[in-house]
Amino acid sequence: MGAAPASRDVTSYGMGLAVPLALFFLVFFVAPLLQLLWLSLHNDTAGLHWGIGQYLHFLTDPFSLSVLGSTLLLGAEVTAVCLVLGFPIAWLYQRVGPRLQTVIILIVLLPLLTSVVVRTFAWIVILGRQGIINATLQSLGMIDTPLKLLYTQFGVVIALAQVQMPLMTLPLITALGRIDPNLDDASCSLGAGSWRTFWRIVLPLSLPGVIAGCTLTYAAAITAFITQSLIGGGQMLFMPMYLYQQASTLQNWPFASAISIIFLLAVLAVVSVFTTLGRLSRGYGGA
């Protein structure tokens, strides 16, 4: 692998430019993470006894495991809703004129331009007992008593799906935009109907975008502390809130640290499943 003397090794220069960011990460990300790991390896709140007791406690406690399970399930539900609702928007975007494209992109991006807190309170207004949905259904005479929408899994999924939608739609728009429009015509001229074209051509070729969108949406949905706690209320407990309670209310820092590490590993596991799928699909659609 003798490099030609004329060409400089591209990896040898430019690294210096990354030093400030590297330092920043070292001080504000790696160091706290190590501290977290260090804390989690103590069996008592005073931090006097080393051990993996906190981890054993979490992994043998049915309540903790159910919180982890419901959080991971919540992420899956939100991701599924975003995919099912986001794909048609992205598909539409590639098939309308430039004016409508601007409108669609604005609608997609709009949630990002308002604060999560504001958007979440808007959902409380919409989903509440006296909220827009219940008031409308009641005035139409379709229901007698208000539906319970707020503080339910359904409400949390819907609100999170709206909040995280851009993370799904934007990668999908990019992926669909990379597909040669002639492929649609080619498929059609070969006798395929719209559904066959979608399943055999459009969907497989958009897989890289689907996987990117799912990864982002999933990671964002399960860690969305504000929306989860405000829409879920006291009855629904997810990992971020569980963590917060242990750390701030109960001052049980070692256990909170262990929860963090376990949660982190769980998220990493799911994300790496997605990226593995992405790598498999790249040979497939990334041509």
Add this chain to the structure above:
Amino acid sequence: MADSPSGRSLVVDAVTHRYPSGALAVENINLDIKGGEIIALLGPSGCGKTTLLRIIAGFIAQTQGRIIIGDDIVDALPPNRRAVGIVFQNYALFPHLSISENVAYGLAARGIDKAERQREAQRLLDLVQLPSMGERLPRQLSGGQQQRVALARALAIKPSILLLDEPFAALDKNLRLDMQIEVKRLQRVSGITTLIVTHDQEEALSMADRVAVLSHGRLEQFGTPSDVYDRPQTLFVNTFVGSSNRMPGTVVSSDRTAAKVRLDAGAEIIARPAAGALADGGRVTVCIRPEHLQFVSDDTGFAGVVGMSLPLGATVVHEVKTADGSGVKVSQARIGETHALENGAAVRVAPLAPALANAFPATL
């Protein structure tokens, strides 16, 4: 209807298409194509040839007129029901499917079972001389090979009409000739009525049985390559197909087959009136191809001064400035160095023979 075994006739009947903006894409196009013919749609970019192709394929619904394939009016049929095979300019192979899956795609859409599909795909890959490429992905093939696959894929559905959209534009020159021969061979074998959209006149003239020349959405001429080249009906066809000198002049006398024209450059020549007899004294544009002009040593023809001389291999093209200030190109066969002409030399130029020139009424 004269249908050859597998090639069906295609009639484009008074087709007009208007864009939503109101602009005309194609206007009153009439083509009567016999089963098994190769037709070239020739024209500069933006002339409406691709729009016409997409209308025939069913991707665009024309504003007026009918498309008739065989005995069927197909206007109401969507593209996937027309049995029209298309080879796209960029081939549009499905990048995630193997070569044989690409070829078999249309068969799968027709519900043909897997074993039969694979047999048929292999037969077509043999036909386009890529028998062992079935397992590869499109990006592992060269441009010429991808085009063969695109052809095989289009032929797999046994189309009644085969449409080729600028099929050779992306290939380099040597490969292009091979592929043109290949397409012509496949067309002869299958007998499929074929329509080639192209802006390349050599391609149109060499491949097609008949050529339809389009300009600004109108059909300028529809005839055999020699009709189009030797007997152009319009000034556009004369100047677009092959190269041509345009010389202004005045009609001295004319009947239906010959017109005597006084060129502004200073000579009287006999030209073929392209659209019937011309009015005496009327202004005309005379088109003479560079290869139909020669240098003469007597005082016939018109005078000029040699400007640039370009040796183009087999021929040398001389640019000659005429007395009225316009320039003409004169092409000479290259025989040794005998035809070298000095820049600035005074010469006389005359047509090789009468009636090689075409006269068109001058447009104001």
